[in-house]
Amino acid sequence: MHELGLAQEIVExxxxxxxxxxxxxxxxVQVTVGRLMQVEVDSLLFLLSVVRQDYPLMAxxxxxxxxxxxxxxxxxxxxxxxxEDWVFLCGACGSGDLEVLSGECLEVTDxxxxxxxxxxxxxxxxxxx
Amino acid sequence: xxxxxxxxxxxxxxxxAADLRRMFRQRHMAVVNLISSPGAGKTTLLERTLDRLRxxxxxxxxVGDVQTENDAHRLERFGFAVQQIITGGTCHLExxxxxxxxxxxxSPGLDLxxxxxxxxxxxxxxxxxxxxxxxxxxxxxxGEDKPLKYPAIFHRAAAAVLTKIDLLPYVxxxxxxxxxxxxxxHPGMPLFEVSAVSGQGLDAxxxxxxxxxxxxxxxxx
Numbered sequence: 001m002h003e004l005g006l007a008q009e010i011v012e013x014x015x016x017x018x019x020x021x022x023x024x025x026x027x028x029v030q031v032t033v034g035r036l037m038q039v040e041v042d043s044l045l046f047l048l049s050v051v052r053q054d055y056p057l058m059a060x061x062x063x064x065x066x067x068x069x070x071x072x073x074x075x076x077x078x079x080x081x082x083x084e085d086w087v088f089l090c091g092a093c094g095s096g097d098l099e100v101l102s103g104e105c106l107e108v109t110d111x112x113x114x115x116x117x118x119x120x121x122x123x124x125x126x127x128x129x
Numbered sequence: 130x131x132x133x134x135x136x137x138x139x140x141x142x143x144x145x146a147a148d149l150r151r152m153f154r155q156r157h158m159a160v161v162n163l164i165s166s167p168g169a170g171k172t173t174l175l176e177r178t179l180d181r182l183r184x185x186x187x188x189x190x191x192v193g194d195v196q197t198e199n200d201a202h203r204l205e206r207f208g209f210a211v212q213q214i215i216t217g218g219t220c221h222l223e224x225x226x227x228x229x230x231x232x233x234x235x236s237p238g239l240d241l242x243x244x245x246x247x248x249x250x251x252x253x254x255x256x257x258x259x260x261x262x263x264x265x266x267x268x269x270x271x272g273e274d275k276p277l278k279y280p281a282i283f284h285r286a287a288a289a290v291l292t293k294i295d296l297l298p299y300v301x302x303x304x305x306x307x308x309x310x311x312x313x314x315h316p317g318m319p320l321f322e323v324s325a326v327s328g329q330g331l332d333a334x335x336x337x338x339x340x341x342x343x344x345x346x347x348x349x350x
Contacts (some may be wrong), residue, residue, distance in 0.1 A: 002220065002221065002227045002251065002252035002255065005219075005252075006139075009138045009139060009140075009141065009142075010138050011139065012141070013134065013136050013138060014134075017132055017134045018132075021130065021132055023130075023132075029140065036281060036284070037255065037281075038251060038254060038255070038281045049251065052269070061344055075300055086277070086280035086281075086284065086313070086314050087313045087314070088284065088314060088315060088316055089312070089313055090317060095316075096312065096316020096317055097316070097317075098316070106137060106138045106139065106255070107134075107135055107136060107137050108135075108136050108138060109130060109134060109135060109136060110132060110133050110134055110135075111131070111132045111134055112130070112131055112132075113130055113132055115132070
C-alpha cells in the first residue's frame with residue numbers, strides 16, 4: 001500500500017505550491033507516473049480523493065494521472081523503443097546495454113488554482129490606499 | 130491560474146537521503162540496503178556476514194521491521210552496533226527513519242552500514258535511503274520467477290543474492306532460469322548464490338561487500 005504514502009506526499013506538494021502562489025482553492029492537480037514506478041494509478045487516485053479531505057484548499061480538487069511510457073535506447077545499435085514488459089534487452093541486437101530515457105518519473109506536474117484576486121477580493125496595496 | 134510545479138512526489142524523502150549520502154561520503158562509509166520478501170533470509174545472511182567481517186571491518190546495522198526487536202537481538206551478538214527500527218505498520222524504511230536512528234550506531238571509523246529493510250519487494254524500491262547500493266535477495270523456495278513478478282526492485286538493485294541454495298535438491302528452482310530472468314530485467318546484474326547454513330558462496334558475496342567499502346574509502350570528500 002505505498003500508494004497511500006505517495007498520495008499523502010502528492011497532497012503535501014500541492015498544498016505547498018498552492019500556499020506559495022497564494023491560492024484560495026485548488027481546482028486540478030496533474031501528476032505524472034512513470035510506467036516503471038510500480039504505482040497502481042486507480043488506487044492512487046482513490047486514495048488522493050480520501051487524503052485531500054484533510055486539506056481545505058483541496059476540498060473539490062480533481063486529481064489526474066498521466067502515465068509516462070518507458071522508453072529505452074540501445075547503446076549498441078541505437079534502436080529506441082517502448083518497454084512494456086520489463087525486458088531490458090534490445091529486441092533487435094540482443095544487447096543489454098541500454099539507456100532508460102523515460103518511465104521513472106513520479107512528480108506533481110502542474111496545477112490549476114484560484115487565487116484571491118480572481119475571486120474578486122479587494123486589492124490591498126499602495127494603489128488602493 | 131495555472132501553476133507549473135514539476136516537483137518530485139518523493140522530494141521530502143529524497144532531500145533527506147541526499148543529506149545522508151553527503152554525510153556517508155564525508156565519513157567514507159559504504160551503505161548497503163538489503164531488500165527481500167519476508168523470510169528470504171536477510172537476517173541469517175547478515176548473521177553470517179557479520180560473523181565473517183569481525184576483526185576485518187567496522188560495521189553497523191540498522192534493521193527495520195513492522196514490530197519486535199527480535200532481529201536486532203539476533204544481530205547484536207557479533208559485537209557491532211545494531212539498532213532496530215520499528216516502523217509500526219509502514220511497509221518500507223524511509224530516509225527520515227535512517228536519519229533518526231543513525232546516531233545510535235554511528236561512531237568514528239565505521240567502514241560499512243548494513244540496512245535491513247522491511248520484508249517487502251514492492252514498497253522499499255522507491256525510497257532512497259542515501260545508500261550506495263540496494264541488494265535484493267530471493268530464496269530458492271520462493272520460485273525462480275520472482276524477478277519477473279517484482280521486476281522493479283530487480284531492475285534497480287545493484288546486485289542480487291540467491292539464498293538457501295542448500296535447499297536446491299528439494300525445491301523447484303532452476304538457477305539457470307533465475308539467471309535468465311535476471312538478465313531480462315537487469316542485464317549484467319551480479320548474482321551471488323549462497324547458503325548461510327553451509328557457508329557456500331559467502332566468499333563471493335563478502336568480496337563484493339569489501340569492494341563497495343574499498344570504493345568508498347578512496348572517494349574524495
